[in-house]
Amino acid sequence: MNQSKTNIGYIIFLSVVAALGGFLFGYDTAVISGTIAQVSQQFGLNTLQAGWYVGCALIGSIGGVACAGILSDRSGRKNTMILSAILFSASAIGCALSSSFNELVIYRIIGGIGIGVVSIISPLYISEVSVPQYRGRLVSLYQLAITIGFLGAYLVNYQLVLGADAAAQSSNQWVVKVFSDEIWRGMLGMETVPALLFFLIIFFIPESPRWLILKNKEVPASRILQRIYGSKSESEIQINAIRQVAGGESKSEWSLLLRPGILKAVIIGASIAILGQFMGVNAVLYYGPSIFQESGLSSGDSLFYQVLVGMVNMLTTVLALVIIDKVGRKKLVYYGVSGMIISLVLIAFYFTKGAELQIPSTALLIFFLSYIFCCAISICAVIWVLLSEMYPIKVRGLAMSIAGFSLWIGTFLIGQLTPWMLQNLTPAGTFLTFAGMCIPYILIIWKLVPETTGKSLEEIEKNWNKEQFNN
Secondary structure: OOHHHOOHHHHHHHHHHHHHHHHHHHHHHHHHHHOHHHHHHHHOOOHHHHHHHHHHHHHHHHHHHHHHHHHHHHHOHHHHHHHHHHHHHHHHHHHHHOOOHHHHHHHHHHHHHHHHHHHHHHHHHHHHHOOOOOHHHHHHHHHHHHHHHHHHHHHHHHHHHHOHHHHHOOOOHHHHHHHHHOHHHHHHHOOHHHHHHHHHHHOOOOOOHHHHHHOOOHHHHHHHHHHHHOOHHHHHHHHHHHHHHHOOOOOOOHHHHHOHHHHHHHHHHHHHHHHHHOOOHHHHHHHHHHHHHHOOOOOOOHHHHHHHHHHHHHHHHHHHHHHHHHHOHHHHHHHHHHHHHHHHHHHHHHHHHHHHHOOOHHHHHHHHHHHHHHHHHOHHHHHHHHHHHOOOHHHHHHHHHHHHHHHHHHHHHHHHHHHHHHHHOHHHHHHHHHHHHHHHHHHHHHHOOOOOOOOOHHHHHHHHHHOOOOO
16 A cells, blocks of 8 residues: 555544544533433432432443444445434533433433434544554544543533622523523533534535445445545555455344354454453542542532543543554553552552551542553453454444443443442452453453454454454
């Protein structure tokens, strides 16, 4: 391939547009943290109802991810992204205008479906329009967008709280209600802006050329590939390569998943997706502030530490984006997960011996930030890259849905189990358990997952089918 003719600017544009879905994912997931107290007070929620308010979007996400692959294989990657943008927009507007708790839950579930759909489609689309030498960092844009969405939600919540007194002076009663008296409406409703932007800008990008070829639409696919690769001859080479691995079938069939090489890839993908959740990342992101508070670290100022964790998460993802195609997927996992194990053991040691040895509480913050750094530069950055590139084109959407479904089930389980673990296993036992779960993860990556850095999607597919990858 003539790299000098590759239209990298155009590829980056396509990738950034798709990655906006990741921003919405992050914002929708994180914004809830600033609204729980007010919503609970306004609607008189008990503990169980408050938990349902927080967790209902996760149920929607599981449903969205379960159908996203099938939708994308049948209707196209672009149309499925448009659907997710509509779901995010409807959720944001609906939440801001909800008149009852049940309405609010319904719109949160709708937003959750959007999260599930976009978590599959955005990285899949980026992977299919990328070229091998840039694919890792471009798909990592999606994970970066998620971390920016998290940080964006924290900052929007913070700014709305700061501006509540000024909003209360407005002569417009709607402004007073949404941005002062019931500020949670403003927090949830602000998602409308990026959601509508995502909806509009999707119309300026083409369908995935690989999906078009799969549907025997080679003329429009050729035009897109010519713009990506900068030449008609390279476009024809790519079409022939894609056609060769796609064969004559145009449908994604469940029976294809039972073929030995494909089944192996699907099982491995699902395993690392669910196992990654039991290494503690979401437990730290969800319950970190309360753990800080109970350890005497935050003195009630959990928002500051939440923003700090968000900053480290985002900046480390930028670093991962820069180096992933140079270092390689597997090496990043080796280094990062090893660092996670060390950090988790140090956190457990602090909870076991910290008081006895009079270790300052700031050490706990350093251990947590070290853990976030190691996690963000490895499994968080690598997982969506691997899942978006390791499956054959005829089952790519379907297989990603299975892996994504596993990931969200793991997220749900860890969200439910972490409070129980902290209470019954103690914080030290909980973090040692997370450290122990890192070991099978790193072994699976070492022994079973191929190094995909620098390979085309078609080369990866051929090797899975032959089961001849060299680890």
